[in-house]
Amino acid sequence: MAPSFLNFKDFRRRSRASIRTDRSTDTSSYDDHHSQNTTPTNGSITPPSITANSDPALNAQLKDQPQPPPIPANRPPPQPNSNNRYSVSGMAGLGSPALNGKSSLPVSQYAPRITNLGENTWVSQKILLINGMVGEPGQRSLEGSVTVCRLDDGFPPTHWPVCESQFKAMVYLVPGANRLRFDFSSPKLANSGSSNPIHSSYLTVHMVPPMNSPPLQLAILLAKDSPGTFDAVPTRAEREGNDLDTAIRKFRMAAYLWQAFTAEQMWRNKLGRRVFRFEEEWTTGTCNYRDREMGMMRSEARIHVIRSDKTMAEIRDLDIAQQNPNAAKKGDLYGIAADALKKYFKPLPGQTQYVSVLILDSHWDTQSKIVTGHAALGGNSGDLHMAIFGSHALQSYPTSFEEVVPAFTDCTPTDTNFVANDCNESGSSWEAANIGIGAHLHETGHLFGCPHQENGVMLRDYVTLNRTFVAHEAYSTRTKSKGGPVAQANECTWHRLDCLRFRSHPCFRLPNDPLLNPDASVQAWPVENGHVQITAATGVSFIEIYPEGDDLCHTWIEYPLESGPVQRNLTLTEQELRDRLPEKKRRSKIKVCVKSHGGGNLDIDDFHSLCSKASSLKISFGKSAYRSVKLGFSQMEGSEPHEFLFTSVTQKTRVLSRVVIYHGFAVDGLEFFYDDDSSQLFGKRGGKPGGDTFEMDIRRGEYITGFFVRSGLWIDGIQILTSFGRKSPIYGNAHGGSPHTLLPPRGYTVCGVTGSCAAWVDGFGVLIAR
Incomplete structure (x- = not known):
């Protein structure tokens, strides 16, 4: 009788399972057309059957096999070799299986190094932005690509270009431990394309979803007679579609980019990796090609599709004054969207909703040269905090991870016979993606209570949003520059004051944040000797100082929770505030805005008047x-x-x-x-x-x-x-x-x-x- 491990039926079953595993991995780049134009690699990914032990039946059979003898206790320890890190790139023909997904080979000097987070970092977001470098500082610059894969094959490998030794990548996280491998490959390095991961590093990231914070809802608003399509050039519409399903995939991916960008900015501002979350639904995954092809189900950000009671003609005739001052008919798209959302969500009194809306029926009118049915606005209508933006740049958005880098480097000229060149700053496809995704993020900033700032997203710095996600910028029609490597100092940012607002916003709470006093308000009390006492049950977060004539804040005082005790009672003097202003502004009237850690706000329009004798009266005693x-x-x-x-x-x-x-x-x-x-x-x-x-x-x-x-x-x-x-x-x-x-x-x-x-x-x- 043949041994059990040669049983034909078991062998056939295991072979079939192995074939399925191989196919699910290979389909991640099934078409040259969908690649990211990175250098192809051969066998740089360890087969899933090794990395994830994908065949339990095989493990069961191996338990019955003879095991190697144990290592003697008196075996001499290996001698340390300071050159292990540098000995791999020239070693040909190495064959060493991966144990638990990690190679036993010595670490290569070209193994990718992650610079913005460490091993066993805890985060509370689905999409994580990775920054890293290849090689040692001071060495020659390297070009190539970094492949990011999960050791459990729960998400297909993604490829990210390396420019002058720098790379940026995005990682899709699931709740729990996410074990990741980063493989560097380059045609200029020996063994770069071998079957074993030679130039590799590993990282474990733990994700805990923040279920104790209100979500940012995502909604697409359509007219009641809308066909559910958006503006796109014919070739692009034929290639990827311009229907509602495509719009959902593009809007979801744009929102994931918002999330990754914002969390990274909060971390750089030393405020933790806190960021808004999305309401999710169990649906077909849209963030990679393999999910779509295989029908893989995932928990993805939910896109609410909401029909207005207005027709397309009514919506497209509503032009805000900034777009067309001579429009014969003006209306309030913000009010129409608010009415549709209130009817859809049906919030009870006192229930706050945060919703960012994409108006799908925006349309580039080639005759009048304006975008009709579009408004870029953010704020609140009662308890509904809402941002709205048109779909006129939607064709340039990525629909998946594989398309992020191509979308932000696509120099295809904007064809104004079919789509808008928004503010004449969208002369190419990647610049249109910047304007569309970035300007909608700007309005979402207003939704969260951010005013305009002196720089960052809340100015118009989102025209460089692409730099957050690519290591090399393409030619820009806006600046007429040929592009080049991207330094972190030149990336788009949230202003420091925006980050401080987010720190106190309920949508940005982390799972381990302590409960705050429900009273988020701030009060100011003039007292003796020209002093003003500020009280806040949740503590004062920061104070903005506006000299007369300034609409943007340039001077502020911070009281962060991360670096000191909670300041629930502060005493301010007028001279202290004036001394912080530039010399030429110190004699002007000053306005003071006080923010609490609970999100409360107090505006003191004239601080001098508040702390003067005008704020007091005599009592008879x-x-x-x-x-x-x-x-x-x-x-x-x-x-x-x-x-x-x-x-x-x-x-x-x-x-x-x-x-x-x-x-x-x-x-x-x-x-x-x-x-x-x-x-x-x-x-x-x-x-x-x-x-x-x-x-x-x-x-x-x-x-x-x-x-x-x-x-x-x-x-x-x-x-x-x-x-x-x-x-x-x-x-x-x-x-x-x-x-x-x-x-x-x-x-x-x-x-x-x-x-x-x-x-x-x-x-x-x-x-x-x-």
Whole structure:
């Protein structure tokens, strides 16, 4: 009887499994047309059956075979050889199998070295950007390619060019440990194309998805009669399609590029590899050719396809003034998109959504030379934080990892008979990809609360977005430069202030971030000697200083969590802020914006006025009271100032006994009653007849310590906080405006109220005293 390992049926089954494994690996570059124009290699990838032990049946059979004798305990240790790193490139015919996916050969001096992360790094993102180099510093520059593969073959190998010894690569991660191999090959190196990985290095990256943060939703908006196509030159449309499925693949890949770029920027700013996540769905993988060919299912970023109730003609007639000042018909594409998203997502009051929208029905009008049905805008509509951008550059986007480098190096001239040359900065395909992907990222920055900056994505530096993903830049029609190697200093960036905003944004939370106080607000309190105390329950993150006439911030103060204790109470002086400004700006009026680690914001339009005597008033006992920064805009028609000290402060014999709050969809007024039944009215007695009453426990000496306020243009809702830790209900609109907690700094108490009222209360603050 033949031995079990020669059983014909088992042998045939194992052969069949082996064939399937080989095929899944080989199809990653099934067509020369889809290659990245890198130097071809022969056998530089260790076969999957070795790297991943892909045939369990074979392992079972080998257990029964005789094992080699153990190594004697007295075997002399190997002698160290300082030249091991340099002895490989000239060694021909080496044959050494890989153990657990890693070669036992000595490390080559040409093994790729990763420069932006180390072994066993933990990240929380699906797409990771890798930067590295080949060879030793000071040696001659090398050209070739680096092949990145997973040891479990869970993602097909991808190839990335090496220019002057530098390379950049993207890695697709799955939750858990991701074991990666980087193989360098070059026609100028001996044994570069051998069957064993000679010039190789290994890296393990652990990925934990951040499920405790709200996702950035991705949506494609179509007209109700849209055919679901986008602008593309005929040859390109024939080659890859310009239908909705192609648009989904391209938009998803663009979003993955946003994610990889932003996480790398946060890391370079020493704020951790934190980045927004996407809502995901189980669908056919689109990030590589093999997944599409084999129908491989993966958890990918979900693209919501949303139909508007507008027709294509209506959408394409809506031109923002920047595009066509003489347009006969103008409209609000942002409002139309917001309405469609609210109808689709159906958020409840107080639920915040973050959505970046691609308008598929944007169209290059060759007659008028404008892009119709397109708007580049970002911001918020209530609780919906949204960015919108057109699809006029979509044809130039990559659809997969294999297309990233070709997309950012494609010098094909833009044919304006079919597609737009946006702002005359998209003269070639790769420059159009920069404008489309980068400008949409710019609007997504607005979605996250970023204003324009002095440099970076929030200026217009996204015209160099390609440099993040390629080691060599192609010829640019915009600058008329022939391109060349890309230095990190010349790459596109997020501004430091953008990164600080992201550090405090809920979409950028990491799985191990501690829970923050739910009160994210910031308050400013003028006190004695011209000082201003800043309070924030989550701590102050940074302060922006704007001298009069400056729209962009050039001067700021940071209080990062990574390098010091949480600053929940700060004292500022006007002179301290002015000393930080350039000499010629120090005498001008200054605006100060304070940001908290919880994402709260406070704007002080005139810091000098806040810390001057204008912010104080005398109390009859010789003490002074100080006005907090007012909430609400006080800009309603007929708005009049309202302010008073509590009678219980000016008359020590009186005690505050109850507060009556008048309210409807907003706060109409507050009436403060004392133990002798006298009262003081702030605002008006409107809204609900008779209002609602909140009683104070006067026998135990309960008093008001602060207010929780929801406000925007006016005061939407208000809640009373007391010395016993009690809280009243929120009167008015409990979900309107943004939240603020008015709690005086330590050593001060509430002694009155200040603000303004029109048809209802449109401004509110408190008076404090020691």
